[in-house]
């Protein structure tokens with residue numbers, strides 16, 4: 234009987250790089266990413282910008298850095314970020330939005346993490362010298378602490394309409410955006426069509442060791458690059474993660490394919506020899 238089977242239900246972050254991923258990293262074409270001369274990174278960025286229907290993209294070492302840099306670009310000190318009380322940006326990033334961007338947060342009460350346009354309307358601050366300036370609405374797709382709830386596109390559009398009416402930008406934490414796209418059969422770029430900035434994580438469930446890709450307008454990404462340098466997120470000669478990320482992009486698309494996340498998870502369990510447990 235096999236003795237190397239384990240049960241690891243902690244998180245989809247517990248995956249390990251596969252042999253193919255390791256090979257892709259070892260064989261990566263490399264260049265200086267800080268100068269925009271890393272062909273693997275450039276390719277990945279082009280692909281993800283296209284995948285999410287935005288002008289430009291930027292590779293970052295983590296999803297957390299994607300969120301934080303987005304807030305640094307969107308907010309000035311004293312501004313306010315509106316989002317679900319359960320959103321990762323509010324609960325799990327060590328208060329980064331206030332520590333780094335100097336922005337405060339306005340959590341909307343909702344267990345699922347999916348709120349309404351009316352919720353945003355009620356949360357936006359009235360103009361006035363006593364009030365913070367509401368600046369960003371954050372949507373998390375899927376909602377990690379909301380049991381993986383998926384934002385329907387219509388709801389994203391509704392929230393974005395209210396946000397725009399008040400001059401706010403809409404940011405999508407898309408750590409598991411691709412899972413939402415596959416599960417609901419809606420193209421990722423249709424899910425990001427109503428938001429200004431978004432990102433996808435490369436380390437969730439796919440065995441890619443690191444990385445996220447942030448997208449938005451060309452002007453947004455140009456500003457974001459300055460923060461990437463300031464925070465030490467830009468690296469010359471650091472090919473492993475990026476090549477792995479390219480591999481990851483392919484894996485995610487082909488594994489999810491038309492057969493949905495179940496097929497992906499089944500393939501993953503098989504590959505990593507993790508048992509499935511039926512909690513019922």
Ligand SMILES: Cc1ncc(COP(=O)(O)O)c(C=O)c1O
Pocket residue numbers: 246294295296297298321322373375376377406408409434436444445
């Ligand atoms: C919804 C959500 N956002 C952001 C992150 C942070 O991503 P990373 O671990 O790549 O920093 C996570 C991590 O689990 C997450 O679940």
